[in-house]
Amino acid sequence: MPLIVVMDDDAGTRMLVSQVLRKEGYDVMAAEDGAKGLALIQEFKPDLVVSDVQMPEMDGFEVLDRVRNASDLATIPVILLTSLQDRTHMRQGMTTGADDYLTKPFAPQELREAVSAQLNKIVRAEAMRSQMVDTAVTHALEEQRHKISKLYETRMAKSLSEQWPDSGYVHENEKFASATVLFADMRDYGQWAQRLSSTELSDVVQQFYGNVGDTVHLFGAHYMQFVGDGMLCVFVDAGDTHSVNHGLRAVRAAVGLTDATRRIDSYVKQHFGDRNLPPFTLSIALHSGPIAFAKLDGLFGSSGNTTPVGDTVTVALKLFAGQPALNWMIGASVQTARLVTGAVKIGARSLVNVPSRSPALDAVEILGLQ
Numbered sequence: 001m002p003l004i005v006v007m008d009d010d011a012g013t014r015m016l017v018s019q020v021l022r023k024e025g026y027d028v029m030a031a032e033d034g035a036k037g038l039a040l041i042q043e044f045k046p047d048l049v050v051s052d053v054q055m056p057e058m059d060g061f062e063v064l065d066r067v068r069n070a071s072d073l074a075t076i077p078v079i080l081l082t083s084l085q086d087r088t089h090m091r092q093g094m095t096t097g098a099d100d101y102l103t104k105p106f107a108p109q110e111l112r113e114a115v116s117a118q119l120n121k122i123v124r125a126e127a128m129r130s131q132m133v134d135t136a137v138t139h140a141l142e143e144q145r146h147k148i149s150k151l152y153e154t155r156m157a158k159s160l161s162e163q164w165p166d167s168g169y170v171h172e173n174e175k176f177a178s179a180t181v182l183f184a185d186m187r188d189y190g191q192w193a194q195r196l197s198s199t200e201l202s203d204v205v206q207q208f209y210g211n212v213g214d215t216v217h218l219f220g221a222h223y224m225q226f227v228g229d230g231m232l233c234v235f236v237d238a239g240d241t242h243s244v245n246h247g248l249r250a251v252r253a254a255v256g257l258t259d260a261t262r263r264i265d266s267y268v269k270q271h272f273g274d275r276n277l278p279p280f281t282l283s284i285a286l287h288s289g290p291i292a293f294a295k296l297d298g299l300f301g302s303s304g305n306t307t308p309v310g311d312t313v314t315v316a317l318k319l320f321a322g323q324p325a326l327n328w329m330i331g332a333s334v335q336t337a338r339l340v341t342g343a344v345k346i347g348a349r350s351l352v353n354v355p356s357r358s359p360a361l362d363a364v365e366i367l368g369l370q
Contacts, residue, residue: 002047002119003027007037007063008081009055013104017050017081020108021115034058038066041073048118050111053082068097077118081106174306176236179222179291180250180336181308181316184212184257185230188278195275204280205229207267211260212282219253220244223293223308232317234291234308247288247339254284254330255369285319286332286366287312288339315354315361322352322361330366337364344369 004026008014011032018028029044031037035057041049049067053060060080067073078097083104099121100114186192186208193201209226216224216233223234233253235246265280289312295305319331328348337346347365354361 001025001027003029003044004048004050004115005037005040005044005046006030006050007032007034007055007060008052009033010052013052013081016108017111020111021050024112024115026115034060034063038063041067041076042070045073046076047122048115049076049078050115051078051080053080064097077121079114079118174293176291178237178246178288179312180235180246180286180288180339181291181312182216182221182233182235182250182254182284182286183230183316183319184233184254184282184284185227185320187281187283189229191278195277196272200272203271204264204268207264211264212257215256215260216253219256220249221253223306225307232308232313236291245339247286247336248343250286250288250336251330251332251340251344251366252369254286254332254366257282257284258329281329283320283326283328284330285316286330286336287315287319287361288333288336289315311357315357318354318357319352319361319363322354324350324352326350326352326363326365328365331363332366334362334364337366342370 004021006014006017006021006028007030008017009032014030014032018030021028029040029046031040032055034051034055037049037051037055038058040046041063049063051060051063060082064078064080067076067078077099080098080101081104082101099118102110102114192204196204208229209231212231213224213226216231220235221233222236223232225232233250235250235253237246261280261282268277268280290310291308291312292310293306294309315333319333320326331352337344345367347367349362349364351360352363
């Protein structure tokens with residue numbers, strides 16, 4: 001319930017006001033002078049102050065002035081109680097910053113109505129602030145969607161004349177203080193390998209490579225490499241990504257991959273529907289942090305190539321191999337989730353013991369985009 005501080009040097013008035021307000025269900029703290037009342041206000045920061053004007057130590061006008069000039073108290077509404085009939089004093093209270101005043105003697109109903117009006121103003125103001133914040137967030141997300149769409153259209157046009165496999169080449173000794181790694185691999189790969197011939201399995205893997213490779217490339221992957229039945233991608237902030245951060249582009253790519261898996265699953269059911277295969281699904285892991293690229297000179301067939309290294313890569317590669325086992329489609333570390341706050345729908349949360357890494361990783365399930 002709202003907390004109200006009552007100040008009046010007259011014990012009878014103080015008791016009357018306190019009892020009326022407590023009967024309405026409010027929490028009430030009372031003081032017999034302005035100095036003690038101000039101390040209560042400073043300590044407890046009430047929702048409303050009801051103060052007499054004429055008090056010893058510090059009068060109501062002084063209390064009001066101190067409240068209005070304190071940044072953490074300035075918005076607290078103040079109702080002044082006065083037995084002064086002079087309009088000059090009433091005007092002084094209002095121009096000093098009082099929200100309302102009651103002239104003694106007043107009826108309990110007048111007090112209830114004045115208090116209710118001030119507290120309702122707070123509720124309405126908070127509702128308006130909340131609505132303004134919601135509107136601002138909605139507009140920001142909409143603007144971001146437009147920027148992302150424009151970016152992808154640009155990359156799509158460029159991709160008509162370029163093949164995405166060239167994305168595996170990056171400049172030597174590149175380092176990024178912040179990047180997002182995406183690792184996607186096929187679930188139940190062992191069952192697929194048992195129930196399909198090598199040629200048939202190669203056909204499915206080709207579908208996988210083509211669909212997910214195009215998807216990730218169009219979302220602006222800086223680096224992409226296929227690792228067995230999985231795909232490792234690195235997203236960084238770059239000139240052609242404008243204001244869309246690498247975390248959000250990686251998450252949007254991950255969501256795009258879930259759509260790609262449905263296309264591949266449909267293909268599998270059409271061509272291998274009699275093999276009792278599990279649904280074609282991916283485990284998609286996302287983790288953000290520093291990234292470095294190591295040159296692979298000296299390895300057979302690797303001259304001039306590079307590979308991403310570091311803890312950020314390791315976590316992405318091993319997230320779904322950790323304990324407890326995650327049955328999510330998309331799992332992201334909280335480091336990645338912080339980069340996309342407000343833009344994605346979050347599901348479950350879990351502390352995952354990633355192999356060969358300590359401490360446990362705080363991970364969340366990404367359900368989709370807002």
